[in-house]
Amino acid sequence: MDIADLSALMGEDIAAGNYADIWVVLTDPGAAPLLGEARRLADSLGCYVHVVISDASLSARAVALGADKIHLAEVPGLFVQTQYPEFALFPISKNAQAAKAAQKLKAGLITDARNLSVDESTRALLGSHPVYGGEYFLDFALTSPAKFATLDPRLLPEPYADPSRRGEVVPNDFIAPEPRFRDLGPVEYTPQSWRPLTKAKVIVSVGSGVKDAEGLSLARQLAEKLGAEIGGDRSGVDFGWVDEAHLVGVTGQEVAPDLYIAVGIRGDTYHNAAIVGAKTVVAIYPNPEAPIFAAADYGVVANPKEFLPKLIAKLP
Amino acid sequence: MIILVFLRPVLDPSGFTVNRRAQKIFVNRPSYIINPADKNALEAALQMAGEADTVIAVALGEAQAEDILRQARALGAHRALWVNDDRLKQADAAVVTTVCQRVVEQLGEVDLALLGGEVVDADFAQIGPRLAQALAWPMILDAHRVEAGDGVVRAIAPRGAAFHSAEADLPAVITIARDSNKPRYARGLDVVKAYRAEDAVEVWSAADLGLSEADLRPVTERRGESFPSERELGKRLEGSADETASQLAEVIRKS
Numbered sequence: 001m002d003i004a005d006l007s008a009l010m011g012e013d014i015a016a017g018n019y020a021d022i023w024v025v026l027t028d029p030g031a032a033p034l035l036g037e038a039r040r041l042a043d044s045l046g047c048y049v050h051v052v053i054s055d056a057s058l059s060a061r062a063v064a065l066g067a068d069k070i071h072l073a074e075v076p077g078l079f080v081q082t083q084y085p086e087f088a089l090f091p092i093s094k095n096a097q098a099a100k101a102a103q104k105l106k107a108g109l110i111t112d113a114r115n116l117s118v119d120e121s122t123r124a125l126l127g128s129h130p131v132y133g134g135e136y137f138l139d140f141a142l143t144s145p146a147k148f149a150t151l152d153p154r155l156l157p158e159p160y161a162d163p164s165r166r167g168e169v170v171p172n173d174f175i176a177p178e179p180r181f182r183d184l185g186p187v188e189y190t191p192q193s194w195r196p197l198t199k200a201k202v203i204v205s206v207g208s209g210v211k212d213a214e215g216l217s218l219a220r221q222l223a224e225k226l227g228a229e230i231g232g233d234r235s236g237v238d239f240g241w242v243d244e245a246h247l248v249g250v251t252g253q254e255v256a257p258d259l260y261i262a263v264g265i266r267g268d269t270y271h272n273a274a275i276v277g278a279k280t281v282v283a284i285y286p287n288p289e290a291p292i293f294a295a296a297d298y299g300v301v302a303n304p305k306e307f308l309p310k311l312i313a314k315l316p
Numbered sequence: 317m318i319i320l321v322f323l324r325p326v327l328d329p330s331g332f333t334v335n336r337r338a339q340k341i342f343v344n345r346p347s348y349i350i351n352p353a354d355k356n357a358l359e360a361a362l363q364m365a366g367e368a369d370t371v372i373a374v375a376l377g378e379a380q381a382e383d384i385l386r387q388a389r390a391l392g393a394h395r396a397l398w399v400n401d402d403r404l405k406q407a408d409a410a411v412v413t414t415v416c417q418r419v420v421e422q423l424g425e426v427d428l429a430l431l432g433g434e435v436v437d438a439d440f441a442q443i444g445p446r447l448a449q450a451l452a453w454p455m456i457l458d459a460h461r462v463e464a465g466d467g468v469v470r471a472i473a474p475r476g477a478a479f480h481s482a483e484a485d486l487p488a489v490i491t492i493a494r495d496s497n498k499p500r501y502a503r504g505l506d507v508v509k510a511y512r513a514e515d516a517v518e519v520w521s522a523a524d525l526g527l528s529e530a531d532l533r534p535v536t537e538r539r540g541e542s543f544p545s546e547r548e549l550g551k552r553l554e555g556s557a558d559e560t561a562s563q564l565a566e567v568i569r570k571s
Contacts, residue, residue: 043338093327095442098446099442104411109409111441132436139538181484183481187472189479244501249329259568259571282567295547310558311564315565
């Protein structure tokens with residue numbers, strides 16, 4: 001891209017050279033691991049780490065964890081977009097702020113980014129974004145003059161604190177604009193639970209492997225004995241054994257019961273991605289190669305119609 | 317009131333399998349559906365719309381976009397706009413935002429732009445906030461129970477662990493929470509109509525929207541997919557059927 005293109009893209013007042021350094025938006029102490037990530041990238045690039053905080057008491061810790069320059073601003077995300085960062089890291093809780101700032105600077109943004117690195121020759125920011133709950137990742141390279149990423153601090157290592165590090169507080173006269181929406185205060189509200197399985201403690205889920213009405217009836221008996229809700233994968237819905245509202249899957253509902261029993265479910269991606277929150281997963285399926293066994297804590301290779309009567313008999 | 321709903325086509329997740337060992341995605345049935353949260357956004361729009369209001373569904377991309385727009389018409393959207401241009405294949409969030417912005421400007425008098433709060437197969441959840449920035453409109457995020465009238469929009473939105481009531485002046489961008497409503501199903505007859513009627517979907521090109529090469533140039537390069545390491549297999553219960561049944565009964569008791 002030549003400079004003429006760039007200024008057309010960016011507006012005339014912004015030149016590529018103005019973008020510099022790594023900026024971190026630190027909205028709460030829990031996001032501190034972002035500093036370790038920023039320090040790592042800054043050390044490889046040889047640039048400064050700027051940190052924007054709204055709470056001055058975080059300054060000393062931010063410096064110990066790797067910040068070179070500290071900026072205080074009421075709404076850190078809005079301040080960053082006035083500063084031409086070459087790289088900007090936000091915690092994922094501030095995805096929307098990051099997206100707005102990125103749009104303002106015509107920047108690329110990777111949300112919930114993993115494996116961040118910088119291509120040192122092109123200065124592109126490389127990273128991956130998980131889809132379907134992390135079943136796979138989309139790999140991106142950001143080539144805009146400013147590059148943004150949001151990170152989940154819980155997935156980053158605790159950064160190394162060096163109390164002898166030095167940093168400076170850089171004053172600014174930034175005044176955050178008033179928010180554009182009005183908060184009318186708290187309300188009593190519970191989202192309607194039209195997804196009936198999201199709160200269930202025990203779920204028995206059925207798929208094509210239960211074969212027929214007899215198999216289904218056995219699965220129902222099991223559910224009744226355990227006081228479980230009945231769910232199903234796409235095949236279970238297609239056979240009419242459960243309705244669409246009870247579909248366990250990315251397009252249906254994601255579940256997190258204490259016990260999830262997959263009966264005759266092959267374990268396709270859309271299904272397995274929706275049960276990662278379950279504490280214990282049990283799978284009963286005839287084919288030992290089925291992907292459900294990779295998602296299960298306990299697997300039984302058996303035909304459900306033959307196995308379920310034996311299991312039901314053993315239960316109190 | 318004109319309510320615009322932006323729909324993103326996603327590959328039907330029940331039609332493909334991710335194989336971590338082969339580091340590949342196997343597509344068995346390449347059919348496209350409306351991104352689940354966008355379906356909630358369409359539902360919110362349809363519930364809000366009165367007699368005098370117009371719900372316009374917008375999608376961009378290839379044939380799959382046209383397909384989900386016909387689904388949207390079958391569900392009750394009054395108009396469907398398909399922005400179709402080959403160069404949109406590589407569109408990133410910034411480009412998509414620019415296209416949406418132009419659609420809103422071209423239509424004029426749009427009061428609300430609704431989008432789903434999450435997108436299952438792309439990094440496109442950022443388009444809601446980006447669009448609010450591009451249009452300089454106020455935004456309410458992850459909204460439930462959206463109501464609009466007299467120049468304002470009101471919704472219930474999460475704030476920390478609680479829900480608050482929030483209000484903004486129209487026009488506004490609202491992203492809709494996945495749990496906020498139960499999307500309706502289309503009636504068979506309406507589906508047939510939406511697929512038969514040639515004029516069910518209006519087609520706009522990049523030129524119709526006055527989009528330049530620079531507007532369509534992405535700043536995000538897609539470099540394919542990567543895969544997490546293989547899951548460790550769970551414990552396989554072995555032995556006769558009776559023995560495994562006893563072992564499993566024990567597991568169930570403890571869980």
